Amino acid sequence: MTLRACGFIIFRRLTQRPFPDHVEYLLLQTSYGEHHWTPPKGHVDPGEDDLTTAWRETQEEAGLGEEHLHVVDGFLQKLHYQVRGKDKEVFYWLAELRDPSIKVKLSDEHQDYRWAKLEEACRLAKYPDLQDTLKNVQQFLEKAEK
Numbered sequence: 001m002t003l004r005a006c007g008f009i010i011f012r013r014l015t016q017r018p019f020p021d022h023v024e025y026l027l028l029q030t031s032y033g034e035h036h037w038t039p040p041k042g043h044v045d046p047g048e049d050d051l052t053t054a055w056r057e058t059q060e061e062a063g064l065g066e067e068h069l070h071v072v073d074g075f076l077q078k079l080h081y082q083v084r085g086k087d088k089e090v091f092y093w094l095a096e097l098r099d100p101s102i103k104v105k106l107s108d109e110h111q112d113y114r115w116a117k118l119e120e121a122c123r124l125a126k127y128p129d130l131q132d133t134l135k136n137v138q139q140f141l142e143k144a145e146k
């Protein structure tokens with residue numbers, strides 16, 4: 001059976017910087033395993049709606065909820081990879097932090113977080129499919145700002 005996880009690519013805009021350097025992406029570093037960096041996401045519970053999972057996991061892992069985030073319409077990315085021999089699908093929606101000064105609150109699942117510009121975010125993300133997702137977001141936002 002395919003594992004299913006959902007989450008948000010979260011970004012913030014720092015208006016004092018020129019485009020496109022003002023966009024920063026949130027990545028969390030796991031406190032287990034390979035200590036990989038990932039956007040907030042997690043497994044869909046039985047009977048749970050995908051978007052509900054994305055909100056629940058984002059609240060649990062980053063302390064961010066609907067009062068802190070604005071979901072950007074028109075973006076949904078699906079990743080498909082294998083974890084310990086099992087297929088896994090991950091769905092990412094896109095959300096902007098309403099107030100760039102809001103602090104992230106980590107759970108025990110993560111040991112660090114970073115707001116990173118595209119280049120650093122891609123370096124941290126290390127997986128080509130996640131890097132492509134971040135690049136797609138950047139292009140999507142650039143188009144929207146033109």
Ligand SMILES: Nc1nc2c(ncn2[C@@H]2O[C@H](COP(=O)(O)OP(=O)(O)OP(=O)(O)OP(=O)(O)OC[C@H]3O[C@@H](n4cnc5c(=O)[nH]c(N)nc54)[C@H](O)[C@@H]3O)[C@@H](O)[C@H]2O)c(=O)[nH]1
Binds near residue numbers: 032038043057080109
């Ligand atoms: N002690 C321990 N405990 C673990 C471990 N593992 C899990 N736990 C427990 O599970 C709970 C988390 O549960 P949720 O929050 O509900 O789920 P997720 O958020 O889905 O979290 P996961 O970490 O399970 O899933 P991924 O992030 O998908 O990483 C799995 C593997 O996939 C690769 N990988 C990651 N991202 C990408 C990508 O974008 N692209 C590609 N191509 N590959 C990617 C990478 O190789 C990575 O090693 C934790 O609380 C722990 O209790 C572990 O190794 N040791």
